[in-house]
Amino acid sequence: MTDRDKTARDAAGNGTAMRMSIAGLAKSGAVAGVIKLASAALSFAMFVTVAMVTDGRQFGLYSAAYAGASLVSFFASVGQQSTVLRFWPQYAEAGDLPSAHGMMVRSIAVAFAGVILSSLLVVAFGFAPYFGEDTVEWLPLCVSAAILSGALAWSEFASGAFRAKGALISGLLPRDVVWRALTIAAVLALRFEGIKISAVMATLLTAGLLILSVLPQTAALLRDTLGARPPPLSDGQKAEFNTVTMGLWGATSLPPALGQVGTLLVAGILGPEIAGAVFVADRTTRLVLLALNGINQALAPEISAAFYGGDKAHVQKMTSLTALGSFAAALVILLAFWLLGPLILSAFDASYATPAIHTVLILFGLGATVAAACGPVELLMQLTGLQHSLVKLLVAVNVVGLAVTALLTWLLGPLGVGLGTAGTVMIATIWEVMICSRSIGINPSVAGLLSAVRPKRTGFVPRDHTA
Numbered sequence: 322m323t324d325r326d327k328t329a330r331d332a333a334g335n336g337t338a339m340r341m342s343i344a345g346l347a348k349s350g351a352v353a354g355v356i357k358l359a360s361a362a363l364s365f366a367m368f369v370t371v372a373m374v375t376d377g378r379q380f381g382l383y384s385a386a387y388a389g390a391s392l393v394s395f396f397a398s399v400g401q402q403s404t405v406l407r408f409w410p411q412y413a414e415a416g417d418l419p420s421a422h423g424m425m426v427r428s429i430a431v432a433f434a435g436v437i438l439s440s441l442l443v444v445a446f447g448f449a450p451y452f453g454e455d456t457v458e459w460l461p462l463c464v465s466a467a468i469l470s471g472a473l474a475w476s477e478f479a480s481g482a483f484r485a486k487g488a489l490i491s492g493l494l495p496r497d498v499v500w501r502a503l504t505i506a507a508v509l510a511l512r513f514e515g516i517k518i519s520a521v522m523a524t525l526l527t528a529g530l531l532i533l534s535v536l537p538q539t540a541a542l543l544r545d546t547l548g549a550r551p552p553p554l555s556d557g558q559k560a561e562f563n564t565v566t567m568g569l570w571g572a573t574s575l576p577p578a579l580g581q582v583g584t585l586l587v588a589g590i591l592g593p594e595i596a597g598a599v600f601v602a603d604r605t606t607r608l609v610l611l612a613l614n615g616i617n618q619a620l621a622p623e624i625s626a627a628f629y630g631g632d633k634a635h636v637q638k639m640t641s642l643t644a645l646g647s648f649a650a651a652l653v654i655l656l657a658f659w660l661l662g663p664l665i666l667s668a669f670d671a672s673y674a675t676p677a678i679h680t681v682l683i684l685f686g687l688g689a690t691v692a693a694a695c696g697p698v699e700l701l702m703q704l705t706g707l708q709h710s711l712v713k714l715l716v717a718v719n720v721v722g723l724a725v726t727a728l729l730t731w732l733l734g735p736l737g738v739g740l741g742t743a744g745t746v747m748i749a750t751i752w753e754v755m756i757c758s759r760s761i762g763i764n765p766s767v768a769g770l771l772s773a774v775r776p777k778r779t780g781f782v783p784r785d786h787t788a
Contacts, residue, residue: 354615400570402481568708644696684739
């Protein structure tokens with residue numbers, strides 16, 4: 322753990338404010354961005370090395386197991402990675418450390434229960450006769466995927482708990498860097514020995530090394546939380562915890578889950594070859610939001626502490642400056658897509674470097690650039706009591722968006738995918754900014770730099786807002 326991590330955690334432990342300067346936020350965002358960039362590179366390398374020690378069929382099964390485990394993990398944590406980011410800074414800012422630790426105890430229990438229940442459901446799915454008829458490894462593959470989904474969910478929660486206390490590097494490194502590096506090293510050792518392994522063994526290896534990577538993090542979290550011997554939460558605190566958790570559960574699990582549905586939709590309409598190219602374009606587009614996602618890692622506890630401490634002006638300034646920085650970075654990457662798109666796509670497969678897929682990449686990039694200009698709007702909604710409004714908006718926009726995208730895909734092919742997906746992203750993020758502006762008087766977009774913090778307009782406050 323770095324000195325900065327120790328200082329931040331000591332501040333949280335003493336109930337003092339963890340307010341950062343603009344320079345401090347920029348530095349933390351840059352550090353998180355570097356870690357996330359390293360994570361993306363290591364993730365790519367991890368899949369490449371696993372492919373080296375499995376044959377084509379087994380790697381296909383491993384990919385399916387990994388994707389399924391990832392999908393389950395979005396729901397398995399019960400949104401607790403965001404719940405701790407909401408409540409710990411809020412209580413620490415007020416100097417109420419007993420309640421902060423009591424909340425953490427409850428959050429740990431909920432996350433653990435979610436992990437166990439979801440893992441058991443995946444194992445039970447392994448006994449489904451229809452799905453396993455053509456796959457002899459079906460049951461052991463489901464068991465290994467269950468372990469991996471639990472490990473992914475718990476590691477995400479542990480990361481959120483550390484970041485809530487201001488320990489950014491300690492929160493990110495185990496899952497984003499250490500785990501992937503260990504997996505690559507282990508698989509390369511198998512490759513050196515000329516050993517081929519099955520999909521089940523590859524999945525178990527991946528899951529086991531993730532568990533090993535987050536063990537120190539888990540031990541420290543349990544030591545600090547249980548060692549504080551916090552009193553039980555009050556009935557009002559429990560009710561607020563439950564209400565916020567339900568909203569955050571949907572807000573954090575629906576977007577990635579709907580993304581998986583979109584990929585399946587494209588595959589069903591255009592076939593697996595085009596779907597693979599679109600999938601590559603979609604994953605490449607995530608580079609546009611790399612700066613925003615990096616800064617968000619440091620910004621989350623800052624938003625919660627300042628907002629519930631009554632300093633909305635600080636939240637306005639931080640979120641709008643984040644939007645400005647992420648928008649500038651997004652424009653640079655979008656320009657790179659425009660000039661070097663075919664070269665970037667051909668790095669995955671030469672057949673992907675077509676004008677149609679390049680156009681899809683540009684359209685995806687435009688949608689992501691608008692999202693970057695809107696700033697950390699979803700994070701702001703999650704942490705300021707607007708989580709239920711966010712869930713309703715995401716469901717409404719994405720259901721309509723998927724239907725429109727399906728129609729456009731059927732009519733226009735890959736171009737329809739780009740238009741439908743980019744349009745959905747733009748509408749959702751702009752709508753989210755409007756809700757924040759009207760409900761809490763904070764505009765987290767680039768435009769927010771030109772506006773002062775406005776008082777909350779009672780006619781537009783959603784029912785879930787509790788500030």
